[in-house]
Amino acid sequence: MMKKLTPLIEWGTLLFCTGMVCFFLVVILWDLISKGAPSLSWEFVTSLPSEGMTKGGILPAIIGTVLLTMITALVSVPFGISCAIYLNEYAKDTWLTRLIRASIRNLAGVPSIIYGLFGLALFVQGLQMGTSLISAGLTLGLLSLPYVIITTEEALRRIPASTREAALAIGATQFESIRDVVLPSALPGILTGVVLTLSRAAGETAPILFTGVAFYINNPTGFLNQEFMSLPYHLYMLSTQHQAIEEVRPLAYGTALVLIIVVFLLNLTAFYVRYKHSKDE
Template sequence: MQYKTNRLSSVIEWGTLLSTTLIVCFFLFVIIWEIVSKGVSSLSLEFVSKVPSAGMTKGGILTPIIGTVLLTLITALFAIPFGVCCAIYLNEYAENNWLTRTIRASIRNLSGVPSIIYGLFGLALFVQALQFGTSLIAAGLTLGLLSLPYIITTTEEALKRIPNSTREAALAVGATKFETIKDVVLPSAMSGILTGVVLTLSRAAGETAPILFTGAAFYINGTTGYLNQEFMALPYHLYMLSTQHQSIDQVRPIAYGTALVLVIVVFLLNLTAFYIRYKYRKNEN
């Protein structure tokens, strides 16, 4: 009787898991097909190599692409060093007391804060208090703050997977704690760290709400790469084309083409994360 009950429970669990997975995959396929079928006609070398013109009704998306790349680069330069160092401290140096547990809980809570709240915080801190103005640097630092909790969490989890025996072996042969972390622990955890970093950056590259308040511009004539100026970015450009443009029907093909480019960028970043994880795991084996 107990065997039949366990078997029925396993069948229900696997059935529920399979059905929910199929439902998610179905809707994902519908969304991807909608974007690809309506955006592939706009995708061309000219589309990605020319700047928007005629009020974004003509031309390409070179300016939003440049803005997105620079924005992601600033986010990475700010979030990765701080995030990795914070995770190393929490996992390798900090004692397991109430203060450390409070810090960890706060970091996990920050991961659940809506991105628009980060946008308002970035507006108050970087744009107004620090007087960066609505600019590329303000938006990049805001996305860096948004990315920090995810990088800290994924890095700490990667460090936790390294057995303590590995650390003890390095210390036993005379290595200092810093040398053990630098030469033994971090290389062993690098696959998990890099995977978490790339996936976090791919999410940041598609965010709209934080840059809405901190520097994204509706339209820029030409290209821009100055840190103290407003910029165009693919997610905000897509939002404006789809909802706010005065000639929505006219720019709809450009909007779908922009959406397809953004999906391709995020897909390539995720593919890079999977490749990094595969490569490091293969080397470990």
């Protein structure tokens, strides 16, 4: 009797938990959409803030977020993928590699505000880059690096050893087998992990709080060595620090909705890449 009830209990628990998560997700999205949609317009997306941030748009915050995400990708993706390839394909299983893997996983669990303090000490003060876009991008790159390594290594581990052996059997070198066989097969998993990591980095506030983000910048483009605006910090300031919180609340909901859309598009890109690759196969 218990053997028959156990699967039903497991499935019931799973469905209940899934339903609860979906329910609260729908409630949150409905709240954001219903309160943020009236603020969305072409002018809101393409204009500068005005009148003490109580009117205008969020163009500098959008541009700052995009540039910050690009710098994060340039820092974390090449180094993260290269490190994962070495650990999974070349490094032997020794105490040193096990220690390195454990350290990487521990780094992935470090609170983001600690990375912000580290970026402040290293890039802003130590390397004298100042509070700037490049300092914040490098800090977020360090934060994203462990996630890229972990997801890439997991994607490489899913490739059967027989695939590598087949490539070596026909005369390919280890480098050629990795480049031409292993990496193309693991590419969907790698890209999915990278995009999801970047979408998480795009929503971070604590690391950039100490390294370069500003409340207001009247230059929507800016330079790498200057302060910048970002959607997460802009939302935080409108929601908690503005002197006219009630007046700017619709703008805060509009900013939150734009940020959700950006993150959703990044996640949708990851799912599309995986779907297209599985369809081609």
